[in-house]
Amino acid sequence: MNDPTGSYEEHRAPSGLYYRVTGRGTPLLLLHGLMASGRMFDPLVELLRDGFRLLIPDLRGHGQSGAMSAPYDVAALAGDLEAVMAEAGIARANVLGYSHGGAVAQAFARARPQAVAKLFLVCTYACNVATFREYVEGLALVSLLSVASPRTVAGLMLRLGRSSMPGMTAEQIAWMSDIIGANDRKKMRAAAKGLLTFDSRPWLKDISVPTLVIAGAEDAAVPAHHFEALRSGIPCAQGTVVQSAGHTLLWTHTEELAGLIRAHALRG
Numbered sequence: 001m002n003d004p005t006g007s008y009e010e011h012r013a014p015s016g017l018y019y020r021v022t023g024r025g026t027p028l029l030l031l032h033g034l035m036a037s038g039r040m041f042d043p044l045v046e047l048l049r050d051g052f053r054l055l056i057p058d059l060r061g062h063g064q065s066g067a068m069s070a071p072y073d074v075a076a077l078a079g080d081l082e083a084v085m086a087e088a089g090i091a092r093a094n095v096l097g098y099s100h101g102g103a104v105a106q107a108f109a110r111a112r113p114q115a116v117a118k119l120f121l122v123c124t125y126a127c128n129v130a131t132f133r134e135y136v137e138g139l140a141l142v143s144l145l146s147v148a149s150p151r152t153v154a155g156l157m158l159r160l161g162r163s164s165m166p167g168m169t170a171e172q173i174a175w176m177s178d179i180i181g182a183n184d185r186k187k188m189r190a191a192a193k194g195l196l197t198f199d200s201r202p203w204l205k206d207i208s209v210p211t212l213v214i215a216g217a218e219d220a221a222v223p224a225h226h227f228e229a230l231r232s233g234i235p236c237a238q239g240t241v242v243q244s245a246g247h248t249l250l251w252t253h254t255e256e257l258a259g260l261i262r263a264h265a266l267r268g
Contacts, residue, residue, distance in 0.1 A: 007049075008056075013087045017080050018064035019057035023049030026265055027090045027117075029081070030056045033099030034195065035150050035180045035188050037063025040098070043251055047258040052265070055088050057081070059104065061187040063179075072191040074100075074198045078107035082115055094265050096120035098250060099222070100191075103128075103198045109207050110200075118265055119211040122257070123219055123247050125226035126233060127199040138195045145189035151181030153188075167244075167252035176251075204233030211237040212264045214257065216245030238264075 008020040020038060022045060030041045038056035045054055058065040060080055061072040070076075081104075085093060094117050097105025102124025109116045129135040144153055154177045211234045215227035224241075231239035240260060245253045 011087065013080075013084050015080055015083060016065065016068045017057055017060065017084055019055060019084055019088065021053070021055055021088055023052050023054045025051045025053055027093035028052040028054050028261070028265065029085065029090075029093045029095045030054060031081075031095065031097040031101030031104050032059065032062070033101050034191055035062070035154070035183055036099075036176075037179055037182070039063065039179050040176065040250065043254045044258060047254060048261065051262060052094075053090070055085065055090060055093065057084055059101070061191055062183055066182075066184055066187065070187075070190055072187060073194045074103045074107050077104045077191075077194075078111060081108050082112055085115060091115070092117050094118045094120065094261075096122060096261065097124060098122045099124055099247070100128075100195065103194070103200070106200045106204075106207065109209050109211075110203060113208050116209045119207070119209050120214065120261060120264065121211060121230055122214045123216060123222050123249060124230070125222055126201045126204055126229045128195045128222075128226075130225065130229070135196070138192075142189055142192045142196065145185055145192055149181070149185050150183045150188050151177065154180035167246075168248050172248075172251050201229060201233060204230065205235060207234045207236070209236060210264075212260065213237055213239040214249075214260060215239070215241050216247060216249040216253075217241050217243045218246045219249075221247040 008022045010020055012018050032038050032040050037058045059077045060068045092115055095105050102121045109119050129138050213230045231237050242249050242253050
């Protein structure tokens with residue numbers, strides 16, 4: 001889980017957004033999930049850095065971009081990306097969004113299609129509160145972050161969610177808890193409200209870039225109906241389901257995910 005010394009170039013854009021760059025080859029922008037940071041992609045980066053130039057920001061309010069001011073909704077998170085790409089010397093990139101990062105990726109692809117070569121939407125959604133149960137769960141998370149730290153919330157979510165994490169080791173769970181726990185409670189509460197307000201279903205048809213939607217067959221956090229909404233709603237979308245994987249397929253099925261990214265990104 002540790003970064004090899006000197007393997008990343010670390011930068012901070014004029015906006016204050018922190019980002020890392022590593023690898024060589026086809027540009028690939030990696031967008032992390034809610035209450036996480038770009039560090040969550042480290043195991044995947046190890047498999048992709050020989051074929052991709054990887055741009056890995058900490059989104060506004062998260063990780064080492066935690067000092068950036070509000071707002072922290074999806075539009076604001078997506079609005080930072082074009083300037084960071086320009087700062088890194090990348091005019092056009094493949095874009096991968098994971099979980100809530102997938103919402104950010106959708107918004108960016110819609111607003112700046114010329115900057116997106118191909119889109120990867122992994123374990124994500126068009127509307128995270130599409131059912132009453134999901135809406136209640138979203139409200140509960142926002143309410144919990146009113147009184148509990150991200151580290152406490154992470155511990156609770158990871159303990160309760162073990163059934164949706166097939167294959168996750170104790171070391172991986174502790175590592176993710178540290179990443180989540182490093183964030184500020186008030187900022188994460190504001191960012192979590194984006195779960196309640198984001199809904200791309202009315203404009204999925206406007207996403208014009210080739211898209212691969214990837215889901216875990218056992219994902220209890222983002223069930224199959226979200227995968228279907230994205231796959232059927234985006235005109236240029238294909239879909240694939242990773243068997244035996246849950247919401248944490250990034251860490252439990254890393255090699256399979258890397259293979260899917262390589263195959264789709266390099267396809268003509």
